[in-house]
Amino acid sequence: MITVRVEELRLFGRHGVHAHEKEQGQEFVFDVSLEVGTRGTSDRIADAVDYREVTRVVQEVNDSRSFDLIEALADATAAALYGRFSPDRVSVRVTKPAVEPGTVSVTSSRP
Numbered sequence: 001m002i003t004v005r006v007e008e009l010r011l012f013g014r015h016g017v018h019a020h021e022k023e024q025g026q027e028f029v030f031d032v033s034l035e036v037g038t039r040g041t042s043d044r045i046a047d048a049v050d051y052r053e054v055t056r057v058v059q060e061v062n063d064s065r066s067f068d069l070i071e072a073l074a075d076a077t078a079a080a081l082y083g084r085f086s087p088d089r090v091s092v093r094v095t096k097p098a099v100e101p102g103t104v105s106v107t108s109s110r111p
Contacts, residue, residue, distance in 0.1 A: 001088075002040050004049045006032040009058060015067040016096075022066050029095040029105075030058050030077065034087040049085050057084050058092075070094045074108040082110040 009030040014022045032054060040048030061080050067073040074094040081090045087110075095105035 002036050002038060004034045004036055004040075004051055004054065006030070006051055006054050006058070009055055011059060011062045013062050013066075013073075015070060015073055017068045026096070026098045028062065028070070028073070029097060030062075031093040031095070032058060032077075032081065033089075033091045034081060034085060035089040036085070036087050049087070054081065054085070057081055070096055070104070070106045071108070074106045078108040078110050 009032070010027055011030065012025055013028045014025040015028065016022060016026070034049055034054065036049045057080050058077055061077045062073070064076075067076070074092050077094070078090050078092040081087070081092065089109065089111065091107060091109040093105050093107040095103055097103050
């Protein structure tokens with residue numbers, strides 16, 4: 001089983017329930033894991049899940065709209081990755097480091 005991981009992808013977003021979060025924005029950290037069976041074992045990029053494409057999909061979802069909850073952001077990202085790459089399993093963790101006091105993260109998985 002091959003697992004493609006993109007870890008600590010830091011993206012600026014305007015997500016949150018408070019007006020200042022949407023106006024000022026903040027950094028969000030994405031950790032993505034896709035279980036892709038044996039794709040890529042042929043040593044051909046055409047047969048693999050290209051991590052550059054994975055990061056593009058995450059960026060597209062992040063930039064597509066302002067989410068109130070990181071739960072919804074994580075779930076929309078997992079759904080987009082699942083739809084685009086058809087992995088056996090996908091897991092997306094979104095971390096919001098600028099929460100007082102500490103850090104908050106949420107994970108969404110498919111299937």
